[in-house]
Amino acid sequence: MANLRKTPTMHDVARAAGVSPMTVSRAFKTDALINEQTRARIMAAADKLGYVLDSTASSLRSQKTDFVAVTVPSINNANFADTVGALSEKLKPRGLQILLGYTNYDVHEEERLIAQFLRRKPQAVIVTGGQHTPRTRQMLENAAVPVIETWDLPAQPLGHVVGFSNAQAVQAMVDHFVAQGLTRIAFIGGDVDRDTRGLDRRRGFQAAMQRHGLEGRLIAAGAPPISMREGAEAMGSLLDSAPDTEAVICVSDLSAFGALSECQRRGVAVPGQISIAGFGNYEVGAICVPSITTIDPAPRRIGELAAEVLCDVLDGNTEHPVQRHITPQLLLRESSV
Amino acid sequence: MANLRKTPTMHDVARAAGVSPMTVSRAFKTDALINEQTRARIMAAADKLGYVLDSTASSLRSQKTDFVAVTVPSINNANFADTVGALSEKLKPRGLQILLGYTNYDVHEEERLIAQFLRRKPQAVIVTGGQHTPRTRQMLENAAVPVIETWDLPAQPLGHVVGFSNAQAVQAMVDHFVAQGLTRIAFIGGDVDRDTRGLDRRRGFQAAMQRHGLEGRLIAAGAPPISMREGAEAMGSLLDSAPDTEAVICVSDLSAFGALSECQRRGVAVPGQISIAGFGNYEVGAICVPSITTIDPAPRRIGELAAEVLCDVLDGNTEHPVQRHITPQLLLRESSV
């Protein structure tokens, strides 16, 4: 049976085309010095044999892979998906392939992932956030691989940074509500600190409230990521426990939408009786009625900038660690007035 | 400088631990025959040197990778993310790593991805849908790698299948509306046939309408994937052109939510004046007010079954192509009565 034949190698193609294996190797490189007719003959032979280049062998010999390792907290999040999408599109022309892993908002799972990824000798490692286990930090240092931290401004960067201050962004939101004369303001977010960006947003909320001499109300919505349902439940307990609340800032648009829905179920007017704001500029917040005031952290821009930084590093144009800051935009919508 | 040292290899660890490289290799395998004290000594030496196993070399020598190639239409879709998430969790214990690519609903992009992935000699290829270019089909056949098609019931399967009939699921939805006495029913979906699952749903709609002797109204909402915004716009033109429509079935919950929002903006009562249904059981449809009637295709179940099939194949328990069918559930909610 034909299927019992071993997978053809470069050697087989070389013999079929009447050249040396080295010439076949050249034929498969776009920029190699080779006669076009020879290449055509080789490609025809390769096609006939069903030859597929073995990039494992190629990587081993050249001591160079085309992998870029990327970790995100969740595979199921439109914001991170946008960042990865932009990254992927920008790296595709360079022939770089993304090795994607998700940490489930857990630094130990991140450690496990990074350890696994480093065995593949990636060209770079791009992570979400600036919180890592000591072992992760050490592995990345030992690997001497370019590292880019995204979506955050780490206190002690591992290398390059493409991010923004989550705390600062939420402070702008608080200022907006206070400027409207609102004082009884609550924050709906995760009840544990696994999600460091969520934690930063909560801290930003509290810092801003304190600055205004106000007392912030914190509503715990469960373990990150906070879903629409958890947002709705949190809004329910807020309405039960502190019905005089005038505004609610949610850790994300998803929980904000859940909160909005709970208000609608209870006949609480938004805005009017209560204003709602989210974070992340997810599509749902732009489409729903009323639309939800939010902060746009430009997730695709983060991916594009990370790709830019990475290309500079790989081209040797960047010797020192780079910091590229995003400026999140406050988007005022119908849910706050 | 310490950093100028070459990356340590097994050889270096072996010398440091006073054993042969082969013993080091064994120490890094969980199930290898090795003295535990020797292993401890080796691990200590490896740790001190910052040694990281080179899985490229390992794969080349053993002619075996731990990659599973997976393609999905979009990285930014909660349903496919759930499938990939479940797949990933089930494959992790086996030490299999997912190589994820997204096709952007384009069979040619799928072809490009598969070609790239096959160079890595994956253990299996898992694709979304049953529509592929001839070249893709041929590459996969040549590679003699296990293939699983998901989310669909392909007419000509490439190998194993874990899916359901999108057409049939939508027919059940039409039957539901007709049973309620509704006759003027519209379908909002993509205007090109790139998304074969969307196309199947539209066909199911038309077939069911025809079976009931009714004429279906088709509203084109743009190129897949259909967003919430496009759903809203499509509902706008439907309300303009055919205001007597009694029910709308949307290609997904996202467009259904957009359609619902547009109704709310225009003061059209849902349900009452118009009933709305979606597809996919996305969270937004369960939380919004009114909640949206939908079909649950059990995306995580698809991933779990695919992982199950894959494990059976890798264990040699499955010689012949397998078909595992999902039965999507109709979820009746507030948007239809």
Add this chain to the structure above:
DNA sequence: ATGAAAGCGCTAACAA
């Protein structure tokens, strides 16, 4: 523009 020799780092196969 093409070829020959060597070896990337690891592990299969066999030996002790």
Add this chain to the structure above:
DNA sequence: TTGTTAGCGCTTTCAT
């Protein structure tokens, strides 16, 4: 339980 030998498929390097 550990060691020795050989070679996976490719590309670097040097030669022609």
